[in-house]
Amino acid sequence: MELTSDALVNSLLALGAAALLATLWLWPRLARQRPLPVLGRIGLLTVTQVSVLAVLALSVNNSFGFYTSWDDLFSPGGAKLALTSNENHHGGTPVSDAPIQPTDEGDLESITDLPKGPPEEVGKIQSVRVTGKETGLSDQMFVYLPPEYFDPKLSMVRFPVLLALSGYPGTTQHLVKELALPQTAWELRKAGKLTPSIIVMARPAVVAPRNTECVDVPGGPRTETWFAKDVPDALRATYRTSRSPSSWGVLGYSTGGSCALRLAMRFPDVFGNGTGMHGDFKVVEDQFTGDSLFGGDRALADRSDLSWRLQNLPAPNLSLMVISTRKETDYPDTVKFVDLAEKVAATNPQFKVESLYLDDGGHNFDSWVRELPAALEWMSARLTWN
Incomplete structure (x- = not known):
């Protein structure tokens, strides 16, 4: 079990x-x-x-969601897990050293409200283990392939990619079970409000139970490189994904929202679109992050501070959406960041920021579930096919 x-x-x-x-x-x-x-x-x-x-x-x-599987519990980090085989979505033969491998982790079978039907009608959700060549990190993820991915007429088409990140502590299952991300995406797709996209569901806590806030820790886990290089490289090598930054987006809630905004701001050449629901704009260090995430290096900390970046570095070419509620404790900080971003956007037409606020709601799934459809529609309208 x-x-x-x-x-x-x-x-x-x-x-x-x-x-x-x-x-x-x-x-x-x-x-x-x-x-x-x-x-x-x-x-x-x-x-x-x-x-x-x-x-x-x-x-x-x-x-x-501290541990997602027995391997995760008894082999933390998972970087040395043995690889088995993988279905090559380019039409080739199974390979043993592919960066993405099928896995039974994630307990996908326990989720009963997923769309039912053949892949060419409702799409398909896969549980996979991704292993990074650059960092050596490894973690379980879910990948949703839309129905169009299985259409023979579109066999040469490359699809936009949305990387979705859960909060901390949290598992990939939270994105499917509590947030109902693929279910919501399917309903929006049926209503014609969502472009066919590959949705990749992951957690920020790659080295659980530690929270690294998706940064490269000096002398420690390189989780920023994991999300900005290893994961995109693995996806491009396995699936028919679009190549340009404008066809890639990253979305998340809570810690995942902080990571999403930071990854987009720091790596606009990878993620051309970012959406953060109830995220922070500065890396928070607490008892869950362990020793200093930046090793006392103020310059490293500044570069991960999104407000500092807007004030001291050229505005990147990307689109951001910031979502929260007016009852959130960090609502004033959110408004300050959006105001600053809007001023900076005036100097670079390629940098765009929008915001959405609910009148009520807290830091919980009730708020994130209500915000998700708008976040997905916004992202879908900006993901390009190239």
């Missing part, structure tokens, strides 16, 4: 309940102060308590 599966939690619940009933039933029979009865009492208590603690630990993990 998968680490994140409901079946595992339910099995442990059943085991704990059975152990509790057995304890109540057998305790009088094990009351003697002899070795075997004493061992019996210890065994019953151990099974009961371990089952309860395991259920609590799994429930916390499933809610916050």
Whole structure:
């Protein structure tokens, strides 16, 4: 059973309940102060308590997404996982050293509201493991291929790409189960409001449980390079993706929203479009990020501060969408960033920023689910086919 599966939690619940009933039933029979009865009492208590603690630990993990699989739990970082085989979407034969490999991780089977039907009608969601050649990092992701991807008439067509990032702590499953990203994309596609695109769903916490805020940590994980180079390179090598920056977008919520805006601002030659829902504009360092993310290097920290970049560096050629609510605690900071970006945009017509604010809502999935359709429509209108 998968680490994140409901079946595992339910099995442990059943085991704990059975152990509790057995304890109540057998305790009088094990009351003697002899070795075997004493061992019996210890065994019953151990099974009961371990089952309860395991259920609590799994429930916390499933809610916050620290680990997505058994491999993720016992082999953190996953960079040295053995590769198996991969379906080559260019029409070639399976290869053993491809950067993207199929995997059973992510517990996709437990999500029951995904579009049903053949790939050429509803598209297809794949669970894959991506391994980076530049950084050596490896992580599980979901890839949604639209129905048009399987149309023989479009076999030579390259598709726009949207990289979607969850929050921290969070798993790729949160993008499918809680945010309902592919389900929403499918409904918008049926309504003619979304261009056919490859949607890649990932988490910022590539080296969970640490939160690196999608930056290259001096002497540590290079998660910025992972998202800006390794992941795009792997996708281009595996799928029929468009090549130009204007055909690539990055979107996220919470920490994923911060990462999305930062990746677009720092790498406009990769992501020509970025959307951040309830993101920060400066890297936040706290107990979850571990030691200093920048090693005390103020210059590195400044370059990851989006307001500093707007004030000190030329405005990049890209389109940004900032989404939040007027009840968010960081709403004033969001307004300041948007005002600054709009002033800078006057000096570079190729730099565009737009904003969208809900009147109410907090830092939660209720707000992000309401904001998602507008975020996807905005992104779809800007992703080009080239």
